[in-house]
Amino acid sequence: MNKEKKIIQDLTTGSVTKLLLAFAFPMLLSNLLQTVYSMVDMIVIGQFVGSTGLSAVSIGADILHFLTFVGMGFSNAGQVILSQNIGAGNKDRIKGTIGTMFTLVLGLSVIISVGCLFFIDPILKAMNTPAEAYTYARQYGITCMAGLFFIYGYNMVSAILRGMGDSKHPFIIIAVAAITNLILDLIFVAGFGMGPFGAALATVIGQGVSFIWAITFLFRNREAFGFDFKLKSFIPDKEVMPVYIKLALPMCLQSAAIHFSMLFVNSYINSYGVIASAVTGIGNKLGSITAVVTNALSTAGSSMVGQNLGAKKYERIPKIIAVSMIADLAFAAILSVLTVFFPEAIFGIFNSDPEVLEMAMTYIPVAVLLYLGFALRSPFFALINGSGNAKLNLCVGLLDGVVCRIGLAMLLGIVMEMGIHGFWYGNALAGYMPFVIGGVFYASGKWKKPRIVK
Numbered sequence: 001m002n003k004e005k006k007i008i009q010d011l012t013t014g015s016v017t018k019l020l021l022a023f024a025f026p027m028l029l030s031n032l033l034q035t036v037y038s039m040v041d042m043i044v045i046g047q048f049v050g051s052t053g054l055s056a057v058s059i060g061a062d063i064l065h066f067l068t069f070v071g072m073g074f075s076n077a078g079q080v081i082l083s084q085n086i087g088a089g090n091k092d093r094i095k096g097t098i099g100t101m102f103t104l105v106l107g108l109s110v111i112i113s114v115g116c117l118f119f120i121d122p123i124l125k126a127m128n129t130p131a132e133a134y135t136y137a138r139q140y141g142i143t144c145m146a147g148l149f150f151i152y153g154y155n156m157v158s159a160i161l162r163g164m165g166d167s168k169h170p171f172i173i174i175a176v177a178a179i180t181n182l183i184l185d186l187i188f189v190a191g192f193g194m195g196p197f198g199a200a201l202a203t204v205i206g207q208g209v210s211f212i213w214a215i216t217f218l219f220r221n222r223e224a225f226g227f228d229f230k231l232k233s234f235i236p237d238k239e240v241m242p243v244y245i246k247l248a249l250p251m252c253l254q255s256a257a258i259h260f261s262m263l264f265v266n267s268y269i270n271s272y273g274v275i276a277s278a279v280t281g282i283g284n285k286l287g288s289i290t291a292v293v294t295n296a297l298s299t300a301g302s303s304m305v306g307q308n309l310g311a312k313k314y315e316r317i318p319k320i321i322a323v324s325m326i327a328d329l330a331f332a333a334i335l336s337v338l339t340v341f342f343p344e345a346i347f348g349i350f351n352s353d354p355e356v357l358e359m360a361m362t363y364i365p366v367a368v369l370l371y372l373g374f375a376l377r378s379p380f381f382a383l384i385n386g387s388g389n390a391k392l393n394l395c396v397g398l399l400d401g402v403v404c405r406i407g408l409a410m411l412l413g414i415v416m417e418m419g420i421h422g423f424w425y426g427n428a429l430a431g432y433m434p435f436v437i438g439g440v441f442y443a444s445g446k447w448k449k450p451r452i453v454k
Contacts, residue, residue, distance in 0.1 A: 381438065
């Protein structure tokens with residue numbers, strides 16, 4: 001029993017502030033490590049290969065992020081179902097949920113990986129990949145596509161652990177991947193001169209090692225999790241399946257809409273050449289630094305919201321939102337000050353090309369808008385995801401991605417003839433839509449009716 005309590009944590013009692021921050025802290029470290037090993041690719045490639053390699057990795061990473069939308073959608077849906085059922089005391093549903101997650105998520109990873117390998121060239125052409133970066137981008141894309149099984153797998157296992165209130169072990173999973181990736185990046189790229197292919201190979205191997213470690217951990221603690229790893233347990237549960245699909249599909253579509261819109265906007269940006277593509281890639285990485293904190297608090301908040309709604313402790317939800325908002329805005333403010341006053345030092349970490357640094361100076365206001373957008377929307381994503389509101393999740397994705405991001409980018413970049421700056425601002429401003437929609441949802445009080453646990 002004591003071992004089970006250490007792994008499956010109750011998030012419905014105690015101080016909301018202390019619990020949220022304590023639960024979020026390991027995930028913050030996890031996101032930090034994940035961001036670091038993502039940035040390592042950019043830094044190593046930028047310093048050892050140059051702006052052409054930087055452009056290729058940026059484009060390849062955009063494609064990879066888009067392809068993960070199914071894995072993230074199904075993983076996040078499983079996390080919500082687990083957290084709500086734990087909060088409601090329905091621990092008998094844990095086994096069926098975990099088995100269903102394993103079969104669907106990993107099965108989909110294989111299907112998507114094989115399918116996309118056949119379409120790598122049309123995808124790169126649709127992204128307006130610069131000719132001089134095409135070979136590098138193709139190498140990076142193919143390698144990452146071949147490793148989708150591990151990418152989906154370790155995201156799925158992390159979601160299972162977070163849904164049960166465990167944020168410590170997802171941190172260890174990411175740490176294993178980050179350290180492995182860092183070492184192999186230096187060996188493959190800096191040592192052997194393998195370029196973007198080496199960076200992609202290091203990423204896939206790192207995620208593969210972390211996935212194997214995570215599966216081993218789950219197996220050794222199978223009694224505490226209530227999942228026995230027998231072959232029949234991986235057969236999708238007929239009662240869990242409809243609920244899982246109903247929640248996961250809108251989450252997938254929401255993520256797909258946002259990522260597709262980013263690919264669409266970036267395809268126009270790439271047409272401006274290698275320098276523009278490289279600066280955009282650096283800008284996206286700077287935005288991901290903010291996401292280190294905001295995503296940690298959003299993910300922790302989502303699990304807390306789910307468990308508290310399952311336990312019908314509605315009075316704790318506003319406190320979760322408030323604490324998350326304050327912490328997010330404080331970090332965004334610090335990062336904004338650093339970017340405004342020390343831009344050359346920050347952008348120079350990735351690349352010292354004078355042309356890249358010159359264009360990067362015009363990106364500073366866009367970066368500040370990105371930071372603030374991440375901070376404002378994060379708490380409301382926690383509310384929407386934790387409540388299991390699939391329709392609203394899809395609405396956010398369509399408005400944020402298709403309507404606002406593409407619409408604003410085309411309006412500012414083409415109609416108003418702002419060029420690349422218009423596409424940058426359109427992408428940044430679209431990020432505020434979840435804040436608006438989430439704010440209305442919170443004010444309405446409809447979140448008090450969770451959509452998963454009946």
